[in-house]
Amino acid sequence: MLSKSQIKLITGLKQKKQRQQHGFFVVEGVKTIKELLQSHLELYALYTTETFNIDAKNEVLISEADLKRISFLTTPNTALAIFKIPAQKPIETKGLIVALDAVRDPGNLGTIIRLCDWFGVKNLVCSKETVDCFNPKVVQATMGSLTRVNINYVDLVAFLKTISLPVFGAFMEGENVYKSKLPEQGILVMGNEANGVSKEVEAIITEKISIPRFGDIQATESLNVATATAILLSEFRR
Amino acid sequence: MLSKSQIKLITGLKQKKQRQQHGFFVVEGVKTIKELLQSHLELYALYTTETFNIDAKNEVLISEADLKRISFLTTPNTALAIFKIPAQKPIETKGLIVALDAVRDPGNLGTIIRLCDWFGVKNLVCSKETVDCFNPKVVQATMGSLTRVNINYVDLVAFLKTISLPVFGAFMEGENVYKSKLPEQGILVMGNEANGVSKEVEAIITEKISIPRFGDIQATESLNVATATAILLSEFRR
Known part of the structure; x- marks a missing residue:
């Protein structure tokens, strides 16, 4: 069960100001989340109705009702992840x-x-x-x-x-x-x-x-x- | 002021079944409506908050509140038109x-x-x-x-x-x-x-x-x- 303050944090990430303040952004959908888990991005929390069977201490199994509460989609997928916004890398002025x-x-x-x-x-x-x-x-x-x-x-x-x-x-x-x-x-x-x-x-x-x-x-x-x-x-x- | 049955007809045109039944479809936005008025398409009704100054007997001036009632957009434009769905023309199998x-x-x-x-x-x-x-x-x-x-x-x-x-x-x-x-x-x-x-x-x-x-x-x-x-x-x- 998600707490009110968790729900407030997650749904707030719809706004740019709150993303910048907390340094987090939201990703939905199993396929995209799995792709991002294999990248250099750092996972903060993974909320899912079915376990990913990965070694993630920050995986939280939640109900469909809870997922609906935090999802930005009209038809939520089965998982929502919060990743840390990476530091900007300098522009390579070539190519x-x-x-x-x-x-x-x-x-x-x-x-x-x-x-x-x-x-x-x-x-x-x-x-x-x-x-x-x-x-x-x-x-x-x-x-x-x-x-x-x-x-x-x-x-x-x-x-x-x-x-x-x-x-x-x-x-x-x-x-x-x-x-x-x-x-x-x-x-x-x-x-x-x-x-x-x-x-x-x-x-x-x-x-x-x-x-x-x-x-x-x-x-x-x-x-x-x-x-x-x-x-x-x-x-x-x- | 739009009648309840008019509002029902227009909002129903969101559904394919009702479009096919009535033979009408909805267009929103002054620019697109003006472009369609110059085409071969036949206008059925034009609901607008500001007159188009065109010779259209079927132009109806409505309030912003009424436009909001019939619009499919979150932020309605100033006009909504209903055109007749044209008859299918045969496919030209060249080019x-x-x-x-x-x-x-x-x-x-x-x-x-x-x-x-x-x-x-x-x-x-x-x-x-x-x-x-x-x-x-x-x-x-x-x-x-x-x-x-x-x-x-x-x-x-x-x-x-x-x-x-x-x-x-x-x-x-x-x-x-x-x-x-x-x-x-x-x-x-x-x-x-x-x-x-x-x-x-x-x-x-x-x-x-x-x-x-x-x-x-x-x-x-x-x-x-x-x-x-x-x-x-x-x-x-x-």
């Missing part, structure tokens, strides 16, 4: 780096982290306005990739000014990406869902690229930031 | 066609419809197990692309057996898509989020392709179906 300028949607960030993992992008740099990568919806969407990508939150304009790699950004009027020469080292900047890349960041971008539209040219909609990232990373790596 | 084998997530289907629109794929063929394209979450995610892609729900195995185009499918063990010769005409089959392409459909696929992984080879996760579709359509079109 291909993805930078996000105020990406707000947790699902989009989660998908982009998975894409970085898939395409071997080791460093993801986020502006301070980008959604927190330990947000439960982001963690859920990353499916374990979170541990394999080094994520830093920085002053993006200041960071981009310090480095000497070419800086790519997606713009409607950019050069056709299928005809662009893409280097092995560089930074790919992706912008906010509604407003794209901010003026301050745009001023630092050295190479504007675009994904050509093949459909009805009258239509005004752009691609979603996560699908555009998928296509651009594929172009950098192919 | 590039995308086929979905039991894609269940509304966000994924919405993203794939947008991708078809972007890459000029005019025909999207869905198995009967695929989520309904008039589901409000799908409509929300398509951002107007819904009117520019011809979507049919069919017995997918039977359909694939009748046509003579090459049938491509994404499989982990498939040929590297970056090295494959991709034709201008063909069918690209994408599978279910958890189980991939079903055995019955797999038996009909003539070309298995894969997106190579560049990251840590130990990791087992695959790409999300919508991002994989983005990369594969980009490869077909580039």
